[in-house]
Amino acid sequence: MKMKYDKNKKIGVAVSGGVDSMVMLDLFRRDGANIVAINIEHGIRGEESVNDSNFVKEYCKRMGVELRSYAVNSLDYAEKKGVSIELAARKLRYEIFDSLLKEKVVDVIALAHHLGDQVETILMRLFRGTGVRGMRGIVDRPGFIHPMLPFRKHQIKDYALLNCIPYVEDSTNNDKAYTRNFIRKEIVPTIKARFGALEHAIEKISTSMTEVEDYLMSEITPATIENGIASLPLSIFDRHPAIAKKSIVECLRQMGVDKDIERVHLENILSLKKRANNAKLNLPFDIDVRKEYDKLTFKRRGAQETYNEPFDVNEEYSFGGYNYSFVESDGIVKGLTFDADSIPPSARIRTRQSGDKFKRFAGGTKSLSDYLTDIRLPRSLRDTLLVVADGHEVYLVLGVEIGENAKVTENTKKILKINISEDI
Numbered sequence: 001m002k003m004k005y006d007k008n009k010k011i012g013v014a015v016s017g018g019v020d021s022m023v024m025l026d027l028f029r030r031d032g033a034n035i036v037a038i039n040i041e042h043g044i045r046g047e048e049s050v051n052d053s054n055f056v057k058e059y060c061k062r063m064g065v066e067l068r069s070y071a072v073n074s075l076d077y078a079e080k081k082g083v084s085i086e087l088a089a090r091k092l093r094y095e096i097f098d099s100l101l102k103e104k105v106v107d108v109i110a111l112a113h114h115l116g117d118q119v120e121t122i123l124m125r126l127f128r129g130t131g132v133r134g135m136r137g138i139v140d141r142p143g144f145i146h147p148m149l150p151f152r153k154h155q156i157k158d159y160a161l162l163n164c165i166p167y168v169e170d171s172t173n174n175d176k177a178y179t180r181n182f183i184r185k186e187i188v189p190t191i192k193a194r195f196g197a198l199e200h201a202i203e204k205i206s207t208s209m210t211e212v213e214d215y216l217m218s219e220i221t222p223a224t225i226e227n228g229i230a231s232l233p234l235s236i237f238d239r240h241p242a243i244a245k246k247s248i249v250e251c252l253r254q255m256g257v258d259k260d261i262e263r264v265h266l267e268n269i270l271s272l273k274k275r276a277n278n279a280k281l282n283l284p285f286d287i288d289v290r291k292e293y294d295k296l297t298f299k300r301r302g303a304q305e306t307y308n309e310p311f312d313v314n315e316e317y318s319f320g321g322y323n324y325s326f327v328e329s330d331g332i333v334k335g336l337t338f339d340a341d342s343i344p345p346s347a348r349i350r351t352r353q354s355g356d357k358f359k360r361f362a363g364g365t366k367s368l369s370d371y372l373t374d375i376r377l378p379r380s381l382r383d384t385l386l387v388v389a390d391g392h393e394v395y396l397v398l399g400v401e402i403g404e405n406a407k408v409t410e411n412t413k414k415i416l417k418i419n420i421s422e423d424i
Contacts, residue, residue, distance in 0.1 A: 001159055003027050003147035005110070010034045011145075012068075012097070012106035015060075017052040019167040020112035022059075023156050024148050026165050028110070029065060036066045036106055040096055042089045043073040045172060052168045059166065068105070070096050086178060101143045113138050113146045116153045119202045120183045129262070131249070132216065135209040137202070152199060216246045223251035223298075227321040229380050230255055230298040234291070237273040244270060251298055257285045272296065278379055292378040299380050308350035311388050313340055313416055317349055320384030322420055324349075324398055329417035335399075338406040340414040344390040349398075352387055358394040359404040368394055375400070 003024070005011065013028055015021040015037045028035050037060050041053040053069060060067040078088035097109045113121075118137045125134040138146055148156070160167060176182045192198050220243060223230045230251050236244050245266040252261060265283055272279055272291045281289045282301070290297050307319045313326040329337050356368035366374075372382055377400065388396040388406075395406040399420050408415055 009107035017168040220247040297380040
């Protein structure tokens with residue numbers, strides 16, 4: 001058995017004590033790889049689980065392998081978060097892995113999944129209604145490799161027997177209450193009995209779906225993200241549905257949503273094509289999607305942030321990802337320069353409020369809301385907009401326009417310019 005991996009990287013080898021991870025550790029060790037063993041006791045099986053971790057500790061000490069050992073309480077986490085024990089254990093496990101990668105303790109984490117695990121994973125995802133990406137099964141990704149994936153279970157056990165590799169058996173592997181165990185014990189044997197070479201078929205499916213996924217990713221319309229708001233151009237509606245949906249999925253993924261995206265959600269988003277401007281969808285994973293003029297915007301839900309401070313031209317203000325300051329200017333810059341003496345001492349710099357009125361430069365007075373609609377300012381940006389106002393009379397719409405009541409005239413003694421920079 002020969003694994004493929006980058007020998008220039010320091011590898012964190014995830015070792016549970018089971019035959020798969022013990023064989024992987026032995027293969028790395030015999031190959032002279034730069035390794036650190038990682039063992040995590042998940043707090044699920046009581047004393048048995050602790051004994052398994054002690055077994056790994058003693059083996060690594062005997063073989064001279066550096067070991068990082070951890071203990072977590074998956075049962076407590078599952079109860080507090082209302083998730084399955086499987087999901088809780090995975091969440092806590094990957095928090096440790098991600099920390100080791102972030103702290104540069106290791107360059108990559110090696111996981112001992114084999115071809116049988118691949119079969120179970122793809123079947124499990126198929127039953128749950130996954131898309132193309134999920135049907136790839138287990139794949140390497142930044143920070144994580146699966147060097148045992150080409151091997152079948154019997155090859156791993158034969159190697160352990162031939163090379164006298166000790167290992168422990170996890171009693172929960174026989175508990176059919178766990179989805180993966182049920183698939184392994186009940187479904188896979190039934191399929192094999194009827195159709196034979198299941199592993200070979202699954203390998204082909206994984207390869208094909210990986211190729212399809214790579215193609216779709218090369219064709220998507222990329223999202224633009226600014227101040228936590230993602231957007232896609234409305235031209236997405238004119239693309240093939242498969243590309244449009246994939247573009248939306250990747251947009252959501254950039255916003256941290258990578259689970260529970262169902263076909264109906266994507267169909268509903270595409271249905272916005274026939275709806276009016278500002279039509280909105282509330283997605284179940286705390287995201288609002290809105291059709292805004294020439295684009296779709298994706299924004300996380302939450303209480304609207306407000307800002308309200310006394311206005312002083314000598315101060316600097318920060319809100320919504322931007323910094324605002326005011327400096328003297330010798331000339332006029334459209335939309336940015338104003339008469340410093342026109343702003344009342346009682347003025348406030350704040351987010352917009354119901355009842356705000358704005359007299360446009362050389363124009364009539366109307367509600368601020370109507371004005372923003374007239375200039376087609378996307379609704380997703382209005383909540384982070386700052387104005388300078390006295391009561392409900394708006395003088396400055398920062399970064400957008402100067403009101404008639406604050407314009408520079410021949411009588412202006414001091415011209416100020418609004419400086420706006422990103423809050424990095």
